[in-house]
Amino acid sequence: MSARALEVLAVVPVKSLNRSKQRLASALGTRREAFVRALLAQTLFALAGSERVSGILVVTADPEVAEEARRAGARVLLEDADLNTACAHGLAEARSLQIDLCMIIHADLALLSPRGVDALIRGYVERRVQLESAIGLVRCKEGTGTNAVLLDPRTAFVPAFGPDSFQAHQRAVGSRAVELHSDEAAFDVDTASDLQALARFSISARLRPFIVARASEPDPTSLIGVPLESLVARASHLRDEGHGALVSYSRKVFLPLTRLCRDVCHYCTFAKTPRHAGQPFMSVDEAVTTAAAAAKLGCKEALFTLGDRPEARYAVARAWLADSGFASTLHYLAQVAAAVRDRTGLLPHINAGCMSAEEIALLRPVSASMGLMLESTSERLCLKGGPHFGSPDKQPAPRLATIAEAGRQRVPFTTGILIGIGETRAERVDSLLAIGKLHERYGHIQEVIIQNFLPKPGTRMAKAMAPSVDELVWTVAVARLLLGPYMSIQVPPNLNSGVLARLLQAGLNDWGGVSPLTPDYVNPEAPWPEIERLREETAAAGRILAERLTIYPSYAQAPEQWLDAAMRRSVLELSDGAGGAREEAWRAGRSIELPRSALSRRRVRSSHLTTVLRELSEGSVQDLGVDEIAALFGAREHDFAAVCEAADDLRAQTVGNVATYVLNRNINYTNICSYHCSFCAFSKGTRKHEGAERPYRMDLEEITGRVREARARGATEVCLQGGIHPSFTGETYLDILRAIKQAEPQMHVHAFSPLEVWHGASTLGLSLSAFLGLLRNEGLGSLPGTAAEILDDGVREVLCPDKISTSQWLEVIETAHNVGLRTTATIMFGHVDDYRAWARHLLSLRDLQRRTGGLTEFVPLAFVANEAPLYKRGRARPGPTLREAVLMHAVARLVFHPHIPHIQASWVKMGRSGMRAALRAGADDLGGTLMNESITRAAGATHGQEMTSEEMHLLAGSLGRILVQRTTLYAPATSEARASTDRLINTTGVQSWPQAFMTPPSAGSMAPAPSSTPTEAKCC
């Protein structure tokens, strides 16, 4: 039964907004209803984005809930019923619609994502294959309640939601109950501590504003009289909580599309009259040429700033637009922004003044974010004598309306206030609160700029006083206190040369856009600081400068919510695994040289990571959790160096100065595959003839011929795996194995991915244990732990929806260990995943290894994107950055120590220079010579098909390592190798052949291999 063919209805019962989540009243106060609405919107978004849910039915009596539901594309059943009755009505509706599968799900699941929903449904469908009448139950995180029920709506079921509902449902359903595990669906939000716990996750931007400890929040008006030092200390602490040591900036180019403006702000030198403006509009070519030059300098943002609606004031603007065939300035802007995006790859950020709903909709497909400074909510400033007199677009109401409409249309939005133009402190607080309120409603405010007025010659306010530094510091601190730890607070560095350290103390975390090419056209008298100087000044304050995109990370990581489909490819192309900017152009599988700046190891103040690392090295932390591991992947500069050094120390403790490799040959016996992994450029359907590789299948003669050749060249291992050919059964794999062992009995056969094992067992109707036992008895030496990709079902839903699930992969590997076969383990990373998914992957492997001890090594496989279909369709990042790729080796060493002794660096993915970086960051093994590498080559890698042992010797020698040829199971491969290694060991201070090479890990319950099994242990 295919899950895709099923009609799935999600039934979501919702109480009224004002009655829900009463237990959050003390934590959220008047914001409780807004939070309930945001939770509902998040749940509905996840369901609507799921590929497996075909309809959503919200059962409610609340008209506001109904409106929210309809906006999300759900149907509404208006019912004033208790929870269980509402569910029963939903089920009845599903029956009458002849739906195949019904999922009753709560509306308060803050972590739920479309992929999580898909994974949940898939898990249920898999269980239903074994038990047709299965009723899937998802337990809440406390273990007592039920957060979701999945069932065939024709099945008899009486909902029993309420206290201890999980047990109640289990009792009522009896043997039909199957428990489904989903971290996302388990996390409901009922209490203040749930709210606090959310801070650990990368949650939707729309929920972020609510994760603030209300008790510590100040009364806004009381802030006005608080001593500055006290405000600054509190604000600084709060910023550290939300942003750690990172201070971000965006590398941008400034494109002033037009300097004509219908407004007349009294402090502005940007706007020009037609007499002084020259051409009324920048041409498309001019914009593209400037943006292309900026792209060469590493810029990623194209900031379009322009006057407000010049055609409303100037005939010359109207005539130019009419002659050029554009209805308005914003129509022209849409065309230029699209050209810049498509021809340079830069991400447009649009500052086009006040906009209507239609105009925002017009510009959303061509921009990654938009902005409009609120400036001030004070209407006083618009009166005669005020700086905004005569500027209709500076009225607070249309500005607030534009910001709200951007929220409704889910545009990541930048706003801010301008200080020192005659407003009072109370009015500043009011402006910041207005921004905060809009953010609570829509979750779209990605940053708040605190811009200080500077008097400019030639303006009406030329003689006005600029606000003092204290006033600016006060405003930054108050903004941080009012808007919470996670809001990005920005101050332009070019307007504040000499006081950056004070501003950092006051709680800012962002320097905004900085251009290495164009001036700040709004403040031309204030040049941008050079980025390197900004980095030095930031470092001097103990902080790390990190590049971001114009769209902030939490928005970039939820593209389905925050980006038009036309922008997603461009954003993914420039993003790293945390949604930040890729700071180097290194590409896995292709780059030869390392970018010089990529792995710089500056010395700045140590951060919380240093504490984690110290505790690890002291042995006071046994178990890193998801949060700590994900934070390690975010390490930069000093932190990066510290993580790599800690991993390198553990590597030296474990294996001494020895680096290893295996002389092997890859044999991929077919590239014909009936699976649909979206990342795979290797597989071909039987009828497909596209691309360089044609479909092929090797016969036994060819396979054994290749094995003999490998033996003749000294190989000790052949590594075999391939596509899942539609005609393959378990017998095929057994035949291949028998043929090889008959041809070369001494050859170690390292073969069959967990997917192939699963396929082989199921086609023969055998248990995994029985099939693996057969393979072992026919001479299989060990299994490659490939097909793991990312052990996170949400990510697998995108990468390989029809492949074995996380738990099935782990089951195959654990069963292999239990029958005496050892395996490797891999991760393929850098596509649609993130640091938390990587962390979960590592933890799954660590836990498995503790149980069995059967993993010989861990092999990070950086995603090679070029030919991967998922990447070519614009739905994946172009692989990890070099920083991330190196960190994967280092973090793996830290997490797995002492359970998995070997971390392999893949030359196919990392290249020779990348290998050196990985070997200095915890890796100790260079992998195989391979002879015929073809899977990564099909994905676009250019590092060749073979790396000779001579090249490996040179590489290891350049790092002062002793290179030793090993067997698959980490024994010295030959007596010569052993003798020469012993000699080398004696001359380099390592006392003996490291223990890690002698025996399988002692921990775990791995079964001893039967004596008849020709394992390579005898080589030790």
Ligand code: SF4
């Ligand atoms: S990764 Fe493997 S299973 Fe997936 S399509 Fe490619 S060859 Fe087939």
